[in-house]
Amino acid sequence: MGAHAWALYAVFGLVLGGLTRNSGKAGDISAPVISATKGVINRAWQLQLSFSIKLIAILAIFFGVVGTIANSTLLLRKGLELELGVESALFSGFIIICLIALLYTISAKLGLKKGIQTLSKFNVFLAFALIAWLLIFVPIEPIIDIAIGGTWGYIQLITTGTWQFESVLNDPAWATGWTYNYYFWWLAWGPFVGVFLAKISQGRPVWQYILGVVFVPTFVTIIWFSVFSGSAIAWDQTHNAGILEAIKADYTQGLFVFFEQLGWQGGLLIWSSLLLLLIFVATSADSAVLVIRQLSGASEAQTWSLYAWSFALGLCAFVLLVQNNEPLNRSVAIIGALPFLIIFILQLIGFIKEFIREFNH
Template identity: 85%
Template sequence: MNHLPLNKVINTATKLEKTALLLCVSLSVVAFLFPALLTAHLQPVISQLLSYLGSPFFILVNLLLFIVIAVAISPLGRRKIGGEQAKVEFALFGWLSMLFAAGMGSGLVFWGVAEPALHTINSPLKQGLYPNPHTSGLALTLVNWGAHAWALYAVFGLVLGGLSSNSGKVGDISAPVISVFKGVINKDWQIKLGFGIKLIAIFSIFFGVVGTIANSTLLLRKGLALKLGVESALLSGFIIISLIVALYTLSATLGLKKGIQTLSKFNMLLALALMVWLLFFVPIEPIINIAIGGTWDYLQLITIGTWQLASQLNDPKWANGWTYNYYFWWLAWGPFVGVFLAKISQGRPVWQYILGVVLVPTLVTIVWFSVFSGSAIAWDEAHQSGILQAIKADYTQGLFVFFEQLGCQGAVLIWSSLLLLLIFVATSADSAVLVIRQLSGANKTYTWSLYAWSFALGLCAYVLLVQNNEPLNRSVAIIGALPFLIIFLLQLIGFVKEFIKEEVHE
């Protein structure tokens, strides 16, 4: 792609950051002043859009999953992310820790006990097709959190990772789209198009992360109320979000190696320790049974059911509030996770990249949900302890009700889970802040924008938290993803076009 005039690029970058920051904060202030706009108007509109776009997008992600698997085992799998001269910068454990922490670590803590249990209590899948509610509940959870989501992230990383030298520099989110219109629009229009693409991407990232911070704070707030007796929801929410903001601001300030990588490694070790500690106090056999049966149902869903998900469900509309909503949430995170993956994966062969980004996190997700939810369900059935009823009434308390059954070590597990969730939110937010600044062209020597974006994320998350509405958090999280869907489709077209052109030329 021809180089654009440097002075125009610099001026556009400055204008982009100020415009994006003003837009995100302004919308949040409006939401705070007129909260009915969110619950009475925004939420129904998003639900309606999901009913139209959810199923086609879900099928597209299905297709992308099989494409990335095919790429990994094809001769293309031997190529390097970033080109043959690219060098690996991060060791394997650090790389896996960062990609997992950025991708969805906080969600696994939030839903680790609750989601499979909810789907077990009232299975959305037809019993005639999936007769065991325990395994089908896990399978449906894995459809929402497993290989499909990570395949979407992997595609973003491939498109933005410099695999095709003609598609632009690493992390240039607008280059694949501009390549679609190459020869049709002039340089001035390329700058304007790039401005619009990056603005929508920043908007998508910002509110995707805001929804996650607000959602995670609901669980953290419940934990503080339980362990410390903090009655004021607004006060505890303010304290939690302030801690999260301080943590991810410090991490982003320290940079990729000293901040984000260090925090991600610590959290992966903490997550492993928490899971192993839990296994000492719960029966192993039910966990193994649920893991094996759930994985089998999951494979059945992937190969057959997800191509016609509505036919697998008791109520097809269920998918709008869960599966389709999740997938647009992953799309909202796609720009920053994709840019982040492209940055940290340079020099790795494509097969290893796909293995690390898709297969490894999926296996970890299977183990995580099997251990936490499987042990909670088995414990509740054996002791009639009311865990499932508590989750049915309020799924933010399921984790705590379960751990409290385990005596003194339960307190250790609760505090460890809260710390784990806090850091996982921070490791997603710090990556998002760095990518937002990269997309907006912020000068790395100026830290004001880092603090401004960090504060804006925290402020907007608190505005959303005041509504105390978890489904609303999920709706807000995908605001930017809906318009970004068009950009994503154009990115795929542009990438394929440039890749074919490069192959023919060689």
């Protein structure tokens, strides 16, 4: 998740935030499209279009988050199986999803500042604590090498093969099974991430917005993956720990095999990582619940809608978990995001139209 994902989120937020000032419709996801179709369709059709856009956005958000919860539960379940020897995969998966659902329901109920912001800050502190802790036990040189080499390779990829066409790939099947899957997954997350970015970035210059939304998160992502991948590769080469073989057999085992080599510190790192992932999924879902309620027109006083959407997210995620099929989880997110691609294009047209109008004025 590098500049590609954050740039997509930044565009969503810029499109919504850029129109908020002129349209007076803060966070209205249909406003850019209505602007693009102004003069083409009448007021009655605009209202119908607005309803359809919000419905499609709700479906995109819902299925994108459901796929994320199901995939993350697979990893969390693997950790419990390895650490506690839990044999019932279905039961442990049910417990994990219940914990995630409880967390994001409470967080969404407490609201943006008391719930979501508090949980997110805790996760950020925990993530940096994990990085600092890990750096104590591993050499820094391979991490720096991977950070520099990986960053240079990524810059080349952005300039020569962003869309991963067959002509620039050694293995074209990779793009179909991975790159395009995640493009559409990020698209599914775009509506509710964009709404949040638009709200918290009002009043800031565009250059500050782009710096804070695209470059800073990308830099943090590079550090995160460089530390964990560099330390794992260095440890595997030095101790012949079998980490790479474990990843080839089942990518969910790599983290646990690596941390198990670190003694009692490894055990704490494993449980801290599981907690980090659990809270990360919860902070994604609570934001989604708030935006879905906003798009559906539910007021803050209508707590039944919060509980209904929270339950629906957890139930659908458990249904996917029962299938025990990671590619299926990604496919569900993609199916939900595909219709929103058309809306996204219309949003861009509406934003450009309003931008030119304001510039001329």
